[in-house]
Amino acid sequence: MYISLSDRRRREDASTGAPAATGRAARVSSTVVALGVVSLLTDVSSEATAAVLPLYLTAALGLSVVAYGVIDGLYQGVSSVVRIAAGWAADRGDRPKHVALVGYGLSAVARLGLLFAGGFGAITAVVVGDRIGKGIRTAPRDALIAASSPPTELGRSFGLHRMLDTVGAATGPVIAFVVLLLVPEGYRTVFVVSLAFALLGVVVLGALVPDRRPRAERARDGVSSAPFRWRLLTAPRLIRLLVAAGLLGLVTIGDGFLYLALHDRLDFAPMWFPLLFVGTNIVYLTLAVPIGRLGDRVGGRRVFIGGQVVLLGAYVLAALPIAGAGAVAATIACLLALGVFYAATDGILAALASAFVPVAARTSGIAAAQTVVAATRFIAATGFGLLWFALGSSAALVIAACTLAVLIPVAALLLRPRASEGGASAWT
């Protein structure tokens, strides 16, 4: 982060945070760095809480948590609806920052509620409030990243943001357990620390992220920009992106299942499960920027498809019927592949969506892509769970891998730019 801040003054117009230089040498804008820091702080907050919540519910509150899982699943749907509505509100008002503030604010308020919630209902309300906040903030934040980056540097901007975001997600649980080691039963202390990080995230967003008005700025630059209409979301390229992302989402089975398959084969102690996440996250945060820059050079859609090929590799690595040292190597390679997959798809998808719709509908376009992915992955997890129970882990994985192998070329065809559709930059 200090790298970009150090040369920020030279290259940027301080009043808007917009990059002044547009050449290849341009650095990531301070707005993107600030948004990354906001996400880092917020993820420290949410992951610190998430890491101790199951223990808190059972050990401290004496609740059984089976029902909590059911409710959690139900509210995934609510989160999708909220995401679309937030995208619409951000585009309609041309004020993505305000909508993002509402989302981050709501999650911070939910953290505050956690300090006072004692019963099952109250805890559920708090968790739902946090999820809704997350649903609201994601797309407007990504729209701000897109608005603050030169069109040729989208990959690097989103990569840097996702890197900072993942650093926060990896740090949160560490902070939580250090607190619990120092203060036995110190759940409230974890929640207080979590609240402090969440509030600080809101402060950074409010104070350091400029109130960009993407549509108005275009108008000022002399590019006519019509206000938001739903029709803007029917841009053929966006539709094809949504279809491709949706198809691929249907065979993205989720880390949980992949880790379980790795566990089935190696039979390591369940206590190592968190380390699988740490391993994946380290790969993700290391490669987010380089892979984003690769997107800037060779094209986001190629990187996106490449990520799916790597995911296919992860499935195969998890399904291989091997044992001993080979299985250990395959497990490590699988974690590596999963990290590469995230680095090559998560930020890249948002960047592609932002490039494929007119500025007036950018937030809605990003929200639509993220909703499609969340919804289809939810279906995938459910369906794959059934397959797993019916056929066992390796047969289910082989089926998922074969389906993915068929869908990758389909998605690649869908994403190929048509003759009429630009193709001038890596992101069009």
Add this chain to the structure above:
Amino acid sequence: MDLTGRRLFVAVAAVVLLGGAAAYGAVAFAASRSVPLGSASTPLTAIEPDTVLFRQMGGGALHGFVASVDVDDPGGPRMTSDTPCDRLDADATGLVCLHSDLGLTTTFETRVLDRRLRVLESRPLAGIPSRTRLSPGGERFATTSFVTGHSYAGSEFSTSTMIVGPGDTDSGELEDFALIVDGAEVTAADVNVWGVAFADEERFFATASSGEHRWLVRGDLGERTLTALRDEVECPSLSPDGSRIAFKQNRSDSAQPDWAIAVLDLDDDRVTVLPEPASIDDQVEWLDDDTLLYGRTQENSPGDADVYTIRADGSTDPELFIEHAWSPAVVRP
């Protein structure tokens, strides 16, 4: 405000917020080392008959450790051990204790201790401690824990329940026993089992679930079967004379459970719902053949709980039995 001003604002906010959190943590750290109970607690070094063992609650240095009071004077002086337990059960010869070892990779353990609270054996527990029970003869114990799919998501749970016998032999997961409902075996993949209550060393009661069902089952260790007796019964607890089963029953129609305590008379199959307005998520303990003990969380003080008592025939309202306590276990002579 110009950019420098805004940066200064963020810096001040960072100092105030993170400093405030650190200060809160320091106070909590200091409090966790203090002894807040009014009367100085005497050390508990051996399990005596006619006492109630429980997990000490209420924060402070003694929080989470096993403590004991006299069964006839539950509000009187309490003795506290240096044995930490999340859930426990005890008889005059020893104690079974489910324990969470918090850390970056949090682990869980079942520990068996003798009456002098020396650890005889410990074995890993699959997940977050939920229930434990000793058999009447003390030969076996049962454990239930919540297994999280993975710690980051924190929302997918299943239960792991097993019975451990002499020589560290165990039954394996009880959900792998044959579950028989109305004469037919249920082979659904979503079967979960929890809340074992022993009838003797071989037979027991428990809850088995599949879909929306929560069956009271009779289990047989030798045959490896679970036979459903009735639906809508969770966390059974058998009275010392073996005539009644206390359990929790969901009286809510919404997704948010509201557990009532109910008692099933095994002779005439009649169910009495007890007049406890709070939602009780516990495996009830029998104080004697007519009286129940259970943990009730404090609504206004998350993380604290008290043990209450109520007559099993529903003739009295609940009464406070032990303040700042959880997971009571009655030690009979």
